[in-house]
Amino acid sequence: MIPAVPDFGIGPAPEPGRVDEVAPGVRRLTAPNPGLMTGPGTNTYLIGSSEVVVVDPGPADDTHTAAIVEAAAPLGPVRTIAVTHTHVDHAPGAAALAAATGARVVGFVPADGFDPDERVGEGWTVSCPGPAGYLTLRALHTPGHASDHLCWLVQEHGLVLTGDHVMHGSTVVIRPPDGDLHQYLASLARLRDDPAGVATLAPGHGRLMDHVGDVVDALIAHRLGRHERVAAALGHQGGGTVDALLPQVYGDVTERQLPVARFSLWAHLRALAQEGRAVLVDAPEGDDTIESHWAVARAPGPA
Numbered sequence: 001m002i003p004a005v006p007d008f009g010i011g012p013a014p015e016p017g018r019v020d021e022v023a024p025g026v027r028r029l030t031a032p033n034p035g036l037m038t039g040p041g042t043n044t045y046l047i048g049s050s051e052v053v054v055v056d057p058g059p060a061d062d063t064h065t066a067a068i069v070e071a072a073a074p075l076g077p078v079r080t081i082a083v084t085h086t087h088v089d090h091a092p093g094a095a096a097l098a099a100a101t102g103a104r105v106v107g108f109v110p111a112d113g114f115d116p117d118e119r120v121g122e123g124w125t126v127s128c129p130g131p132a133g134y135l136t137l138r139a140l141h142t143p144g145h146a147s148d149h150l151c152w153l154v155q156e157h158g159l160v161l162t163g164d165h166v167m168h169g170s171t172v173v174i175r176p177p178d179g180d181l182h183q184y185l186a187s188l189a190r191l192r193d194d195p196a197g198v199a200t201l202a203p204g205h206g207r208l209m210d211h212v213g214d215v216v217d218a219l220i221a222h223r224l225g226r227h228e229r230v231a232a233a234l235g236h237q238g239g240g241t242v243d244a245l246l247p248q249v250y251g252d253v254t255e256r257q258l259p260v261a262r263f264s265l266w267a268h269l270r271a272l273a274q275e276g277r278a279v280l281v282d283a284p285e286g287d288d289t290i291e292s293h294w295a296v297a298r299a300p301g302p303a
Helices: 062-072 093-101 181-193 212-237 242-249 255-274
Strands: 019-023 026-030 043-047 052-055 078-082 104-107 125-130 133-141 150-154 159-163 200-203 278-281 293-296
Touching (some): 043 062, 052 062, 062 078, 212 242, 212 255, 255 278
Parallel strands (some): 052 078, 078 104, 159 200
Antiparallel strands (some): 019 026
């Protein structure tokens, strides 16, 4: 039995085009890109009162870029544009927003057409005036969903802008080779155990969440439950490919979700191999693809 992911959502549900203040000096504006992988749409966050930092400008969408500019206008100039990662629904809007505002763009690395003015990583900070003193964003490197993934902690509120690291009411897709299951689990635990203290999660998709420890523990339990189902399916079938194992491992999801579930299943098989519990068949160099054949790793016999 795979534990379900509980709904820990609080506050208003995101609505494309609407600005919600989710904490003093922190506003959420949802892009008009609802869908299977984006839920109600990608959340863009505007931080600050007389100068603004924008986190995740979203897809390359002129309507959304204009909405960000409009939402920032009464607050002050946009000075910095930061991204959580370079996937198509989070970062491509940075170029148009930078052109419209003159802001610098920061991110972990150039990738997928995203080219930051400054590469930033773990511990990098940016501050801006808030309604009651300065607000400081600190970068937390949280690989797993993507190797370049950064969460952004608004230190004064204990509020983490989680991008795709944590989503409201759902687990995330881990797509190898860039995505890695073990890194994802470690990065989840890191949020829960951050010594600065995390009180609220502000995801890239969906509502805010509190009870951070419970959220993280539920996500880890769900993913580990899926992991053991993969191991059991591999043992039951005596081996197989992602597509051969998919009906047994992901029989509990909708048909629309299966094409993306394939990638997470691949990530689980790679993780089992890292644990010494699975092996690639007919791949002596260890180079796997989503079409590779896997088998249970057999314990060596007595010497």
